[in-house]
Amino acid sequence: MGFEARKDRRPQGRKRLHAEREEYFRLVQQGYSSADAAKRVGVHVRTARGWRNGRLLNSGRVEPPVRSQRAAVAVSSGRYLSADERIHIADRLREKASIRRIAAELGRSPSTISREIRRNGALWRGTEWTYRPYVAQARADARRPRPKGGKISRCPRLRDYVQERLERRWSPEQIAHQLRRDFPDDPEMRVTHETIYQALYVQGRGELRRELTKALRSGRARRRPHRQANKRQPRFTAPMVMISDRPAEAADRAVPGHWEGDCIVGAGHRSAIGTLVERTTRFTMLVHLPNGHRAEHFHQALTATISQLPPHLRRSLTWDQGNEMAGHELFSVAANMPVYFCNPGSPWQRGSNENTNGLLRQYFAKGTDLSRHTREHLDAVAAELNSRPRKTLGWDTPAERLQNLMGPGVLTAQGACRAVALALGQAVSPTS
Numbered sequence: 024m025g026f027e028a029r030k031d032r033r034p035q036g037r038k039r040l041h042a043e044r045e046e047y048f049r050l051v052q053q054g055y056s057s058a059d060a061a062k063r064v065g066v067h068v069r070t071a072r073g074w075r076n077g078r079l080l081n082s083g084r085v086e087p088p089v090r091s092q093r094a095a096v097a098v099s100s101g102r103y104l105s106a107d108e109r110i111h112i113a114d115r116l117r118e119k120a121s122i123r124r125i126a127a128e129l130g131r132s133p134s135t136i137s138r139e140i141r142r143n144g145a146l147w148r149g150t151e152w153t154y155r156p157y158v159a160q161a162r163a164d165a166r167r168p169r170p171k172g173g174k175i176s177r178c179p180r181l182r183d184y185v186q187e188r189l190e191r192r193w194s195p196e197q198i199a200h201q202l203r204r205d206f207p208d209d210p211e212m213r214v215t216h217e218t219i220y221q222a223l224y225v226q227g228r229g230e231l232r233r234e235l236t237k238a239l240r241s242g243r244a245r246r247r248p249h250r251q252a253n254k255r256q257p258r259f260t261a262p263m264v265m266i267s268d269r270p271a272e273a274a275d276r277a278v279p280g281h282w283e284g285d286c287i288v289g290a291g292h293r294s295a296i297g298t299l300v301e302r303t304t305r306f307t308m309l310v311h312l313p314n315g316h317r318a319e320h321f322h323q324a325l326t327a328t329i330s331q332l333p334p335h336l337r338r339s340l341t342w343d344q345g346n347e348m349a350g351h352e353l354f355s356v357a358a359n360m361p362v363y364f365c366n367p368g369s370p371w372q373r374g375s376n377e378n379t380n381g382l383l384r385q386y387f388a389k390g391t392d393l394s395r396h397t398r399e400h401l402d403a404v405a406a407e408l409n410s411r412p413r414k415t416l417g418w419d420t421p422a423e424r425l426q427n428l429m430g431p432g433v434l435t436a437q438g439a440c441r442a443v444a445l446a447l448g449q450a451v452s453p454t455s
Contacts, residue, residue, distance in 0.1 A: 028065035046064045104163070278338065283340075306425045325354055342362060
């Protein structure tokens, strides 16, 4: 027997409106608004609102919604806020307690409480922000079930828009940006390019037709997995010592003698020049590699260059994980200098060296053959670079700073000291 709204609309006192409540919730589930459903079952909109959201009684206690009274209490894992915690939040907010005070009482982070109030609160009568614990619990329970349908599958208009442009060979990023231009005031017509890729690649979601992957420029039907740094195989046979184990004195640049190194590579990776930069003085040395930059030749050339320094300026060397340093253990023994390695894909951990490599590209252009540069030419380039005043050094030059560290009586006519002397004199114009 179907529901019939009562003919007599006069107040019925404290009458239990069980049938009206059941019909009201059934209509709301079918998509009727709260006001329309209340009108159809013959109750005032405030009565229906109390069924859905609970009521604030004269005693100050909050009466829970009808559905919350009848529903079984879900077991909280501790990861999420419980119903009791939400009731505590509502009570303390009415008492004007601060968010940090509430968080301390519940043993939660202040950001958790702040986010909960922001997500599950609402404007009361359009003017006052209020937080209702039972409504908040219902919203959290509704959001929690997994798996969730994607946004593209929930909006047919969005799905048709995306599919049409994929068929025209637009990229997902182009589609995402065009959506913002075509629908600037419609939040439903918003999607990121990553969401489109997920709808194409993830099995079983059924949001976009599988054959549309052929319209992607890569043509792949599945995403290519990226290597993760923590799952990489060891780079070299000899164990590496990572930069996290480097002495703290190297990080603050207070103690000289800590160097950063790298290679700048020529055309076709067939030639290279080694670069060394001292962290405190920014003094630069270039490694001549006439036999190429394979590991068996590289560590010998690097040893010959670094051995020109006095022992107190050979404290450590920081390098990336390039193949040229496969003989790092032989170098450490020969030069009596430990080598520390940067993390994969982290060039900023050798910031001084990366900056210097950019300066050196003024002399050694990309895509050129670097093997044609002689040892004398590399010395001239290094001397010119070391004779430039640097803002980071208080407008001193790297050569002046290094000379002060080496002492006036140490300068000789060979090795690094010769490079210092050359830089302190008239800079030599590099000629190839």
